[in-house]
């Protein structure tokens with residue numbers, strides 16, 4: 355019997371009832387703009403920021419329109435100017451170099467390792483050349499955390515400011531520290547495919563009062579910044595308020611209302627993702643020709659997607675695996691496809707910026723297979739998906755000539 359998986363790889367869970375009720379309440383009173391509050395009312399966005407700051411252990415938090423907007427705001431708030439160079443991952447999603455381009459700066463790509471993390475030797479090499487960038491936008495792409503101890507030591511020694519892209523690591527930890535708290539700024543996405551779902555949305559956190567004040571002004575606070583709670587004191591705003599432009603990108607109370615109950619559930623949701631991830635990973639263990647991704651003991655990840663490598667396979671053979679799996683209902687994405695498809699672009703697809711060839715990274719990128727793990731999958735679904743991938747990879751591999 356040939357098993358076929360019939361679930362959907364893009365179906366998220368429904369919004370929790372409590373979040374729906376909170377959203378209805380906001381619509382009933384009609385005060386959707388974050389600064390439109392009744393006497394004595396904080397507003398959903400302000401409460402979201404206050405709660406998220408406490409949850410992440412950061413003094414300051416700001417909710418904005420998207421994760422990509424949070425990244426660009428972080429770049430502006432740390433002082434990146436047009437034509438500056440900003441280091442970032444060769445393996446990430448398009449909004450990351452896009453945020454760098456949005457501020458008129460230039461991405462300089464750092465390679466990727468077989469652990470799918472930033473190549474720290476390459477980073478050191480790039481930093482040893484003169485005139486190196488002052489900022490690293492570090493993308494924890496697909497939830498893989500690099501050796502953050504070594505990364506922070508390298509960046510601190512070189513005076514490089516780290517902005518963390520935590521779109522796939524909301525709730526993850528490195529050596530016990532929540533992702534987003536080791537760099538100067540942590541940026542999260544609340545877009546439907548991430549760890550909480552408001553359709554669109556982003557949050558940034560920082561411990562630096564000046565970065566926080568600039569980010570709040572940048573997001574479009576007008577002179578209403580004192581209504582924020584997870585914010586520095588008014589004196590800090592006094593110093594920067596005339597020199598910081600309003601680049602409107604606020605979050606609204608409706609989105610914040612549906613996010614607050616979801617954030618309260620985050621830890622439980624992370625456990626559910628990881629059960630599913632481990633089920634698939636266990637099912638793929640020792641599949642001939644397939645390399646699972648090593649993860650550090652210090653990494654507490656969120657398994658909202660899973661990757662594996664078909665390293666040094668020929669393109670036709672990878673295509674064969676993808677189409678055989680697709681024929682059995684399993685949607686795999688391939689970062690090595692000659693043309694970018696859906697979300698799978700990479701450094702050499704972003705042709706608005708010069709990118710020297712990166713042969714060592716190309717070898718890895720060409721083998722990366724990626725799969726979403728929505729929480730609507732049951733553990734049995736995960737086991738079945740792993741059986742299908744295992745059978746199809748093994749069949750193509752054993753036919754030879756990969």
Ligand SMILES: *Cc1c(COP(=O)(O)O)cnc(C)c1O
Nearest residue numbers: 420421422447449519521543545
């Ligand atoms: C989704 C995503 C972003 C951007 O988030 P949006 O909320 O969609 O703007 C940034 N980085 C990575 C790695 C992402 O996956």
